Amino acid sequence: MKQTDIKYTNQRIEILDFLKEFDGHPTVDDVYEGVRQKLTRISKATVYNNLKFLAQKGLIKEVNVKGVSRFESNLVPHHHTICIECGEIKDYESEDLSEYAMSIANKIDNFKVQSSDTNFYGICKKCMEME
Numbered sequence: 001m002k003q004t005d006i007k008y009t010n011q012r013i014e015i016l017d018f019l020k021e022f023d024g025h026p027t028v029d030d031v032y033e034g035v036r037q038k039l040t041r042i043s044k045a046t047v048y049n050n051l052k053f054l055a056q057k058g059l060i061k062e063v064n065v066k067g068v069s070r071f072e073s074n075l076v077p078h079h080h081t082i083c084i085e086c087g088e089i090k091d092y093e094s095e096d097l098s099e100y101a102m103s104i105a106n107k108i109d110n111f112k113v114q115s116s117d118t119n120f121y122g123i124c125k126k127c128m129e130m131e
């Protein structure tokens, strides 16, 4: 996976910029709404294909939450806390957990693990206070 293999089209640059500025984990719809401001003729399918491409190339990360793809530009290994009430996703960094997961990953036969992240499901502070 050499970076030189990647063609930085206008669309890809706009999508990467959007992800860098977006605070959180936008869905395809969110990214589409965002880049459409500048690239008025872009289609949702194009946004989706570019997101998939960039994730495949390791330039962004795809996080799957309840069957919905979300994307982020934070490539530092990290985990997520996900609120089952409102769906809020937050980054959770734990080197211990990352190291532990990878130490187990090394024991998996016939498979080379490259990364691992954990989703913690629960209730966020905002939702707890509403109860």
Ligand SMILES: [Zn+2]
Residues within 6 Å of the ligand: 083, 084, 085, 086, 087, 088, 123, 124, 125, 126, 127
């Ligand atoms: Zn919540």
Ligand SMILES: [Zn+2]
Residues within 6 Å of the ligand: 025, 072, 074, 078, 079, 080, 090, 091
């Ligand atoms: Zn994240």
